Amino acid sequence: MNTLRGAIHEYLVMRRDLGFKLVQTERWLRNFATFMEGQGASCITIELALQWAVQPQSSHPSYGAKRLIALRCFARHRRATDPSTEVPAQGLLPYRPLRAKPYLYTEEEIQRLMAAAKTLPPRNGLRGWTYYCLLGLLAVTGLRISEALALKRDDVDLSGGLLTIREAKFAKSRLVPLHPSTQEVLRKYAQQRDAYPGCSRSAHFLVSETGASLDASTIRQTFCELSRQIGLRGPKDHIGLDYITFATASRSKCFCAGIDPVRMSNSVYRLSPLSWDMRVCAIPIGIYLLVPNSWDRQHGGWSNDGGSHHDSDSKSCPAP
Secondary structure, three states: OOOHHHHHHHHHHHHHHOOOOOHHHHHHHHHHHHHHHHHOOOOOOHHHHHHHHOOOOOOOHHHHHHHHHHHHHHHHHHOOOOOOOOOOOOOOOOOOOOOOOOOEEOHHHHHHHHHHHHOOOOOOOOHHHHHHHHHHHHHHHOOOHHHHHOOEHHHEEOOOOEEEEOOOHHHOOEEEEOOHHHHHHHHHHHHHHHHOOOOOOOOEOOEOOOOOEOOHHHHHHHHHHHHHHOOOOOOOOOOOOOOOOOHHHHHHHHHHHOOOHHHHHHHHHOOOHHHHHHHHHHOOOOOEEOOOOOOOOOOOOOOOOOOOHHHHHHHHOOOO
């Protein structure tokens, strides 16, 4: 019979062969193996599972519940080869997370966030431009943060105006079109990036000042600082950066421009149009950047025409 750590490795390989990524699950399970080694135990028990799941004690109740769910799935698998394994029952750490209230950004707020990003220190450094382009790219393309951070140089075709998103959710890849004005901004960023010391050889498109790929947790922290700087976030406000999309605005503009929105489902909505009601109307957890009002057939990219996206959509585009 394999050791616990060996069984975890086999479990992860099997689940990934079925299409699961399990990035966070791997961290948790390997941490659990280290915990069990520290306890001198080789068999999963409910008592040890609970003791590990609630660590650290200062963590949010939802964190422990998620850890226990990941461990429960592995314990069911482990029990097939080790009958002495105890599988934690559902509800041992009951917690029902509340959906965060989504915040719909106005065009003016998006512009302020991007302007604040360009002032990030160091002065005349690459960091400000990187965050400016990252926020703008998320706003006008609807990419997930992870997808934007994973972009490699070869994935950004500035001549053809296309982004290639590889191995995204459900292991799907897709093409995302870029407006000419967006292409121009990204082209200028690429020139500054390659001229910056240590960044010209990086495989990633968006990089830190050392040429390394951007860290998601650092980005969220910096976004919190920017939102407080421009007065959008108070000390106790929670405006996450978990999911940024312009799905709502883009669907309205499809109908306005006479474009079949089904053709945009693979690039913008990532799934079939059947999932629009959930993604666009119900609005998933997180904050949502609506594409600037100027992103249409006359004015593209990240320019500001001074209007509100709410006013424009309501006056010029009736609800579909």
